Amino acid sequence: MxxxxxxxxxxxxxxxxxxxxxxxxxxxxxxxxxxxxxxxxxxxxxxxxxxxPTPSPTPTVEPAKFAKLPEVCKAISAKTTASLVPKAKTKKGTPAASSDLASRGGCSWNGLDDNGVDGSQYRWLDVSFYRYASDVSLGSGEERAQENLTKELAKVQETPGAKKLKTTTASGIGEEAKAVAYKLRKTDEDFVYASVVARTGNVLVLLSYNGAGYAGADAPSEKKIMDGAVKAAKEAVAAVAAANK
Incomplete structure (x- = not known):
């Protein structure tokens, strides 16, 4: 045990x-x-x-080149308007109504030069400016001006009743410009037209010059009308740069 x-x-x-x-x-x-x-x-x-997630970069857009427009009725010199419209009703031009002169404006001159038994010559000149601001959602001012140049050019080319319409590149007017020549029958007279659509930076310039002969007078030549339109358009474009110095 x-x-x-x-x-x-x-x-x-x-x-x-x-x-x-x-x-x-x-x-x-x-x-x-x-x-x-x-x-x-x-x-x-x-x-x-x-x-x-990595934070997305803030969207940016190229700043607009021009911040303001010139005084439209002074954008074309008095000497030029007097030569293109000899008997203008208002020598200083008639401003177009605008609710925002910083973004758009226009001015026109028209008159009848009565030469008695030799007939009369009618002339009309008008110019318009459109300034486009840069916007992140819409694009840069320059891009917007380019887009609208195409649209405005199409409108001119689609003018109802236009005959012998011809579009050419207008050199020496801003960054890009097109000139459109055509004829139009109005008030039993044959009118000769020249329109210039030009862009300088973020500003679009639209200019139209036309004329007709009355009481037996001959209509102005296409060359004379186009030369006048191009001259006025160059002054209008130069006025934009001068206003922003």
């Missing part, structure tokens, strides 16, 4: 060893699981940081 009693503690001690190993093993697994949890959290944090 004594031997059995002395052996009992040793048996119990040996029986306890596997239990300690299991506990140690679980404890080790538990530690590994904790590390994995920490690593997973770090991965999620890093992924979240890398997924943060």
């Amino acid at each position: 004594q031997r059995s009693a002395s052996r009992l503690p040793r048996i119990l001690a040996c029986a306890a060893v596997p239990v300690m190993l299991v506990v140690a093993g679980c404890s080790s697994d538990s530690g590994s699981s904790g590390d994995s949890g920490k690593k997973g959290t770090q991965d999620k944090t890093n992924a979240s940081a890398s997924a943060t």
Whole structure:
């Protein structure tokens, strides 16, 4: 009996060893699981940081070249208007109505030069300015002026009743310009027309010059009318740059 009693503690001690190993093993697994949890959290944090969107750059547009328009009725010299419209009703020109003179304006001259038995000569000259501001949603002032040059040119080319219409490039007038020559029958007379559509920077210049002979007088030549229109258009374009110095 004594031997059995002395052996009992040793048996119990040996029986306890596997239990300690299991506990140690679980404890080790538990530690590994904790590390994995920490690593997973770090991965999620890093992924979240890398997924943060980069702020988009603020949209920009090229600034408009010209900030204002010239005094329209003074954009063409008095000497030129007097030569193109000899008997103008209003020598200083008649300004067109405008609600925003900083963006658009116009002026016209017209008159009948009565030569008695030799008949009469009628002339009409008008000029309009359109200034386009730069806008992020609409584009730069220059781009907008280019777009509207195309539209305005199309309008002239589609003039109802126009005959012998011809479009040419007008050199030496702003960055780009087109000249349109045509004839039009009005009030039982043959009118000769010349229109110039020109762009300088962000400003569009529209100019029209026409004439007719009355009471038996001959109609003016196409060359004379076109030369007059080109001369006036060059002065109008130059006036834009002068107004912004």
